[in-house]
Amino acid sequence: MNQSIKSLLLCSIGFLMASGIAAAQVEKNSDLYKTLKQQDSILFDIGFNKCDIEKSAEIICDDLEFYHDxxxxxxxxxxxxxxxxxxxxxxxxxxKVYRFLVEESLEVFPMYNNGELYGALQTGKHFFSTNEDMTYDKSDNYALFSHLWIIEENEWKLKRVLSYNHTSKEKSEN
Structure with missing residues (x-):
């Protein structure tokens, strides 16, 4: 590749990153990451695991779309x-089935419109068990998830959900 094409490519990548168009995952110690991890906790630890459905419903958009494989x-x-x-x-x-987040799998990707944060994509892995004290290394029932969170009236709300690849570790490791 000639030098001028390399320079143009590097400048283009730099521009995209500086403009926020090519935003990467946020750091795990960022406010956005912590906020959406807390939202995940309300949705699952409180809503799913403790069945305080009304509390988790407060953070869900009325027009939620949830796609489950x-x-x-x-x-x-x-x-x-x-x-x-x-x-x-x-x-x-x-x-009773409990949901557990695989902590190290959680990722958050901000979404901007003309430089203004309007939402974020949260992805990760979680596992499920009837044992309230289950750990991931002992579980064989896990799935991947992608959550689209948007800011609605200055509040983070869950807009879209993809829950997929429900399987056992044994099946996926073979």
């Missing part, structure tokens, strides 16, 4: 809350 599509916050109440958090559910 095993459970299909949920098209609203109302439908999501109803599914939680009638499923995992039902009084008739005799086997």
């Amino acid at each position: 095993k459970g299909g599509v949920t098209n609203s916050k109302e439908e999501f809350v109803k599914t939680m109440k009638n499923g995992i958090c039902s009084n008739t559910n005799t086997t």
